[in-house]
Every structure is written in C-alpha cells, then in structure tokens.
Amino acid sequence: MTRDFVTLLASALHNNQNACLEHLDVSRNPLDxxxxxxxxxxxxxxxxxxxYVNVAECQLTDKSINLLCTGLYNGMTSCKSGGMQLTELILSSNPIKDDISGIINLVSICTSLRVLDLSDTGIHLDKxxxxxKFGGLQIEKLLLNGCTLGGKKSEGVQTAKEYFSMAVQLTHISFNNTSMPSEYLKAVLLGLASNQQLQPFxxxxxxxxxxxSANVLDACIGGVRCETLSLRDNNLDGDLQGVLQSLMMVTCLRRLDIGGANMNGLKKNNKQAHVINKILLDVVKLYSEEGCLEELNLSEARLGAYLSVLLNTLGATTTLKSLDISGNEIGNFGARILSKALQVNVSLRSVSIDNNHIGADGFVDLATSMKMNHTLTHFPYPVQDAFDCLQRQERSRATAALSQIQNCLYRNRTAIGADEANCKRMFAGGVLLAMEKxxxxxxxxxxDSISTYGQEPFPPKMSEIIEExxxxxQTEGGRLIAENISRTIGGDLNATSRRAEQLAVARLTEVATEQVKHVFSEWKWREMCEHVESELSRTSIGGSGDACSLGRTSSVGTGSPAMSSPFTPKRAGHRPRSIIGDLTSSTTSSETIGGGSEQGVNLDLPPKPSGLSHLQKARPRKRGGASATSILQNGDDVMMTSKSSGGGGTDDMEDLIEEEEEEPKRAPPVIGRIAMIPDTSVLSQVHLRPSADRTPPEFSPRGGEASPTMVHKVLDAASDSPPPPLPQRNRIGPGGAPPPLLPPKPEPRTRLVGIGSPTTPPATGGTDDDENANSRRSVADMAKIFQK
Structure with a gap:
C-alpha cells in the first residue's frame, strides 16, 4: 500500500456514515x-x-500511535450505542519511544480487551x-517481547507483582528478548504463584x-501453575539442573522448551561435561512415570553424543507425544539409537530430526524401525539432511529410505494400522506388569483371547450406520445449498450434472469411515485392557480363575486379518530369556527350565559365547607397547646354574620342560636376552682346589680368557649370593641413579706448521679452517678406536 492509504481510508469512512467495520488489518505496510x-x-x-485493530510492522512513530489510540479511546467513551468494544489491539514492531500516553489511557479503560501485543516496540513497561491494573485484568494474551524494564530499585517491580496476582484470565504471557533483572523476574513469578484464579497458562x-536470575527461577518456578514453559537461549548451564528439579513440582506442566544456548558453557569445559548427563537425566524424569510432560523441545542445543542419554529412554516412555531434537548433530549413531527406541515406543506422535548430519545409513535405520512403529503420525521431512545426502553417492539409498518412512506414516494415519497401534498402546501400561506376575x-x-479379539472384522452394523x-x-445438505442458490442467483439445480454432490458424498463416506474406525478401535481396546486388568487383579486376590474366560466376553473388532498381539503369544515362554537361567539347577544344556525353551546354566563350566551382537568400542592402547610387568619378567638377565659340579643341569632343564608342558598355553612373551647356561663339558674340566689355595683371579686389562680359578669363583658366587636385582630406570633424586653424562666436547685441534711446535691455526683459511673440521676429525679418531 502507498503511504496515503490511511488518508484515503479515513475519507471513505467519513463519507460513509453507515460503515460497519469490525476488522481493521493494515499490517506490514509502511503507513506512517x-x-x-x-x-x-x-x-x-x-x-x-x-x-480488531492490527497495525503491526507499519513503521509508525509514537505520534501516529497516539493519534490512533486517541481515536479508539474517544470511541469507547462515547455514549452512542454503548461505545466501542475493542477486543484485540496489535501494535508490534513499531518504534515507539517515550510518549505512550495514548496507549496508557486506552488500556486503563478498555475492559473488553483480550489481546494486547506490544512486541518489539521498546516501550518502558514501568509506565x-x-x-x-485498572483495565487489563481481563486480558488473555499479553505479549511484551523486546520491551524495556527498570532496574532493581524501580517502582514498577511492586506494581508488576500486584498486577500478575490480580489478573483473572491470562492464558499466554510472553517476555521473550526482554532483559529482566532478577528482582523483576522474582516479582513476576511470585505474583503468578500467588494468583489462584488463573488456569494453567x-x-x-x-x-x-x-x-x-537462575537462582530466582530455581526458587520460584516450582509454584507457578504453567502448562507451557519456554526457557530458550538463557545460558543457564549448570543452574539448569536446579531449575529442572523445581519443575518436577509443577504437576500441570505439559510442554517444555529448553533448546538453544543453554548448555554451551558446559560443553566447552571438559571438567563439567558430566553435568550435561545429569541434566538430561532430570529431563527424563519429567516424562517418566512420575512426570506428565507431553511435548519436549531441545532443538538447536548442539548436544551431539550427549543426547544418547535421552534417546535410550524413549522406548519406555508412555506420556511423551512430541519430541523436537533438530539441530543437535547426533549423526548416524544417534539415528540408530533413535530407531531402536521407535521400535518399541507407543506414545510418540511427532518427531523432528532435521539438521542432525544424518546420512543414508541413519535414514535406513529409521525406515526399518518405522515398519514396527504404528503410532508415529508426524515426521517433518528432514530437508537439510536430505539435501546433503542428495549431493553424495548415497543418494539412491537415502531417497528410498525416506520414501519408505512416508509410506509408513501414511499407514499410521489411516485405519490400516490403527488396530494394532491401539492394542500396543493400551497394553503398554500396567497390564503387562500384571501379566508378568x-x-x-x-x-x-x-x-489367545487377544488374538481372536483382534482378528474379527469391522462390524457390518457400524457400516450401515455410516451409510444412513x-x-x-446428502439430503439435508443438497436442500440447503439449493435454497441458497435459488435465493441469491436463481435457477434450478436439477439441470446440473450433480458432479459436486457425488464428490462430496464420496469424500464424506471415506472420512467418516476412517474416523469411526479409529474411535471404535481405541474404545474397543481400552475396554479390553480394563477388563483384563480387573480379571488379573481378581485372580491375584482370589488365587484362582478361569484363564480361558479372560477377555472373551466381546465378539467385535475392527478388522485386522494379520493382527499380532503386543507380545509373543507363547504360554510357557512369555517371559524374556534370562542370562543366568536357573541358578539353583546343576543340570547341563539337556535340561530346561519350567518345561520351556530356556536352558539352564552351570556356573562351574567356563562361560559360552553370547549370541548378542555388541557395538565395537575403540579402546586406547597402552603406552609403550608392552606393559612394564612383561618387560621386567622377560627382559631380565638371569643366569641359571647348577649347585653341583656334575650333570645336574640337564635334569633341571628336563624338570623345567615338564612344568611348562603342564601349564596352559600362554601368549608369547616379549623377546629379550636368553639366559646363558654353561656347557657340562666345560664344567667337567674345572679342577677344584682347597679353599686355602684359592686366590683371586687375575684379569687382563684388555679382556682375554678367564682362568679356571676365575670360573670356579663365579660359580661359587652364583650359588651362594642372591639373584641380581631387577633393572630399573634411571631416576633423578633420592632412590634413583644419576642420569648419564654426555662426553665433553672435543678440544679444537692444532696444526703442525713445518717441523716446529704446534701453532694455532689462522682465523681465516680454506675448507680445513671451518667449524666442522674438528667434528670430522673426532669422528675419524673414534672409528679408528673401534677398529682396534
């Protein structure tokens, strides 16, 4: 619209004295x-x-807003026809500054106002x-997003507390993007908590x-009777755990949104990362048997692998109906965990998983789980992840998996899978627990009764009722339409082809049949569940009962020829297989427990390999290759000798070989130095002398061969002295050997000039005078020493 539209509209209304305008909406047009x-x-x-008046996003200044509110104020105070009854006033996204006198005057007398939207206007709420307090007590929706509040000592703190404690019809209160000091937040929450007239809002x-503010939330939110609570992007971090524990006291809480930037600080600090698991466990308690949460929003939280703590519990929940985990980067691994939960979940109706870096493998797992899920009806198409998959080679697999998911959703929305879904949902509560006992x-x-109960077709009497x-x-609708057309246009409908009537009747028959089957199926299985539960309780109290009569009193169903019961229909094996089996039984695999198919386990025998397939986890390798213990055991230089001078060494070796054969096979040891055993021929040549004639052996400075006396001395010392100590690493400090010292740097060599005494080489010269000349000579001298 052009900017002069308001002038043209005002002129037209001025010329038309009988204008009956009820709805004025000029939003999203620059009309200042x-x-x-x-x-x-x-x-x-x-x-x-x-x-109804809506001037949102019209770029109106405070002067234009005051003129509009003044005209509405005059209309309400006029005595003609009882005055104006304005119910909705939307002024959002207009830059209102300080002058809000027109708004204050209008709100103070407009007791008929039900919706007031001042979002993103920036007005000061203290005014x-x-x-x-005077005219806004009947307001139902109060939207104050992006406004301004005073400080801790502001006069509006007490006034705000009084207003929220006096309002009687508030259903929606919004302070999004309005920075609230802790004192202001405390006043608002205490006012709402003390108001007993409000219904859950x-x-x-x-x-x-x-x-x-997090401490204020922890202390005050537990007394607020809110049905829906949104705490996105508040950077609560570790304080979020206390807030969630306080929310457990809010028994009417149904929807919770804690997504966005609420745990970013915990993810950056590795020492506090474990707090995220505790927070998610507290979230799980909100929709467990103790809680009543129905919708949970964790979108854009970027939790990644931490979210598996929550996904693992979805299979057992019976209250949660909607889950939004989009933008959490769970990947294919998280999609697999979610698919495992969806296979057994019977409560979820909607799941959003877009922007999670899920590939074709993840979508295939989800498609496989949807074959077993008959309750999920809303699964928003993952546009971002699907687009990423289409850019890779896995395009065909991802497309096929997404198509299969859509087909399963269509099956769940129609009456095809309603019967089995209702059966599983009704029996997922306490009935299964009672049946286990x-x-x-x-x-x-x-x-048997449930199987017979579910295989019966849809009652023909119901179909006759739908046809009637x-x-x-058709008769009544056709008559009304003909009268309206005859009154407004004229003519006879009998000359038409009646195509529109045939389409309407066919559509009505289809919709009515599907809806009646849904309602009748849920009614039928709920009655069956209550009947089975009452019979089980009567049987447990009386101690006996007719098992064949349970659940067979009714003879109607909704028609599912291949309907399967929610658990395996086996009389003796209805319990899950036990890992331990009958611990008191000492039988082997030939005997069974209770006559069923489960085999006993003998704890005296080694365990058998499990048939379950476990995920392979990457474990860190030990540093340094082999362990220190194996190195010490296999790398020691221990000399094995005989105490006698005869051929006893061979007997000792044979005993060792026999002991090694008796021991079970072990892993090959770490390769080390082999112990040296002197040969018996050498030992026989040793001449023993009296102890008085024994003299210390003399060793040659260059090494050489040892004398017989030296060999005898070594053997005697080896037999009497304790074994040598184990090698240890060189450690610095008390109890450790000093580290080895490097050899000193060689002195610079001198040159012989002629036949005289050595002289210092000149400072400058050819290639022999550089800094590396001494190093090359040192290496050459060391090579000569080793050659000797």
Missing part, C-alpha cells in the same frame, strides 16, 4: 502518515462495531503496569535471564 492518522482519529469514534521467558496358564489364555448418516447428510 501523520495527516492521515489525524483524519482517521476523528472518524474512529463512529465505528461502534470495531473489534504500563498501573493502567493494566503459557509462559515464555526466552533470552530474559540476567546474572542471578501371573501364572503361565492365565497369560496363555489372555494371549451419509444419506441424511
């Missing part, structure tokens, strides 16, 4: 025209039937609370918490 709003302000008092506090005969009778309803609807 002070002259036009001046004319419109004089015309508005005559519009007594005006109820608004008093007017709301919606409270939005996204990006509102300042420093110290019952005897095998009773459980077998219940399973459609026929009556």
């Amino acid at each position: 025209d002070k002259k036009g709003f001046t004319i419109l302000s004089s015309v508005l008092p005559r519009l007594n039937q005006l109820k 608004l609370w008093n007017s709301l 919606r409270l939005d506090l996204d990006s509102t918490c300042e420093k110290g 019952a005897s095998d005969d009773i459980v077998g009778g219940i399973v 309803f459609v026929a009556k609807f």
